[in-house]
Amino acid sequence: MLPHLSQISSSMTSHPAADNLPAAVVHLQNAGGMTASFMDVGATWLSANLPVGNERREVLLRSFDMNAHLAQTAYFGSVVGRYANRIKGSRFSLNGTEYTLASNEGENTLHGGLKGFDKLRWEIVSSTQQQVAFQLKSRDGDQGFPGNFEVTVTYSLTDDNAVEIQYDGVCDADCPISLTNHAYFNLNGENSGNASLEHSLQMHADHYLPTHEDMTPKADWQSVVGTTFDFNSSKVIGRDFMKDDDQVTAGGYDHAFILNSAYCDGKTVVAVVGAPDDAVSIAVSTTKPSIQFYSGNFLDGSLGASHAYEKYEGLALETQYLPDGPNQPQWGALCGIQKANVPYHHLTRYHFNF
Numbered sequence: 001m002l003p004h005l006s007q008i009s010s011s012m013t014s015h016p017a018a019d020n021l022p023a024a025v026v027h028l029q030n031a032g033g034m035t036a037s038f039m040d041v042g043a044t045w046l047s048a049n050l051p052v053g054n055e056r057r058e059v060l061l062r063s064f065d066m067n068a069h070l071a072q073t074a075y076f077g078s079v080v081g082r083y084a085n086r087i088k089g090s091r092f093s094l095n096g097t098e099y100t101l102a103s104n105e106g107e108n109t110l111h112g113g114l115k116g117f118d119k120l121r122w123e124i125v126s127s128t129q130q131q132v133a134f135q136l137k138s139r140d141g142d143q144g145f146p147g148n149f150e151v152t153v154t155y156s157l158t159d160d161n162a163v164e165i166q167y168d169g170v171c172d173a174d175c176p177i178s179l180t181n182h183a184y185f186n187l188n189g190e191n192s193g194n195a196s197l198e199h200s201l202q203m204h205a206d207h208y209l210p211t212h213e214d215m216t217p218k219a220d221w222q223s224v225v226g227t228t229f230d231f232n233s234s235k236v237i238g239r240d241f242m243k244d245d246d247q248v249t250a251g252g253y254d255h256a257f258i259l260n261s262a263y264c265d266g267k268t269v270v271a272v273v274g275a276p277d278d279a280v281s282i283a284v285s286t287t288k289p290s291i292q293f294y295s296g297n298f299l300d301g302s303l304g305a306s307h308a309y310e311k312y313e314g315l316a317l318e319t320q321y322l323p324d325g326p327n328q329p330q331w332g333a334l335c336g337i338q339k340a341n342v343p344y345h346h347l348t349r350y351h352f353n354f
Helices: 003-013 066-071 245-250 329-335
Strands: 025-029 035-039 044-052 055-058 091-094 097-100 123-128 131-138 149-157 162-171 200-203 205-208 254-259 271-274 281-286 290-294 316-320 344-353
Touching: 003 025, 003 035, 003 044, 003 066, 025 131, 025 149, 035 149, 044 162, 044 344, 200 290, 245 254, 281 316
Parallel strands: none
Antiparallel strands: 025 035, 035 044, 044 055, 091 097, 123 131, 131 149, 149 162, 162 344, 200 271, 205 254, 254 290, 271 281, 281 344, 290 316
């Protein structure tokens, strides 16, 4: 086993998880020597390690060990659900019934509630050298959501250096469902100290969602044209940083971008992030209609794999339905309401180029 893989295994199994049992860690490796590591707690993506030139470069942020992982509030690499992002007032109405959810961010529900999918132990149902599948059964009433929901998340490491995340599930009642992975990337290296603001970003999105002070979205989409939120042409993230009121409210970029639907087929590249040193880039493809772009505004204090992270040391591109979708029926199919017994199927692909 490569030395960095042994280190990941030991760090995440040296202390028990919340259920007093050790995590199970799985490592994938492709023909070119790229590795990706995962654990069953939160179906968490722990590592993306690239052979860049004559060195290995870790480009994913993670916690120092299990104790730090249990203490952090950044959702490092975890699968979040049932509904990613915020639901205002921790309630929504569906089919004439009002549902009350577990609040975990003031009066609102964030990333599924107090005990969302990120905090649960998933079952490893299959594992090969380049693929691992995790399964979870969420019962009716879990965190207040309706219906029994069974979901499988499959991670694949391809020989062209992509990590593909496939989400498959079915719920026996109508329910808001929006699963995502909350990976943070630093393409100059997890230990580099470089900021997300030094990376470049291009994203095919014509609108974004401004937010209230509590970070729940406002109802009206805002055109990116003529704003600091226009990434349709590649630009350094820090170029227009904190130059308008919507960013000041959020402490930076922490907004849902509505993607151009022509790009949301799971194959077409919808976003590209480039490293400050130009040695690594990620091309993102997805079947989801939106990306929450987060510049790591509140990372400071998180005990990371190599050091305590500062603000902006990683960025997240969370593919999802729109935040507070269950309370915004005017957004139509972007609200994330999954019909009973209709398969939930989505794919997001992070293609690493180096």
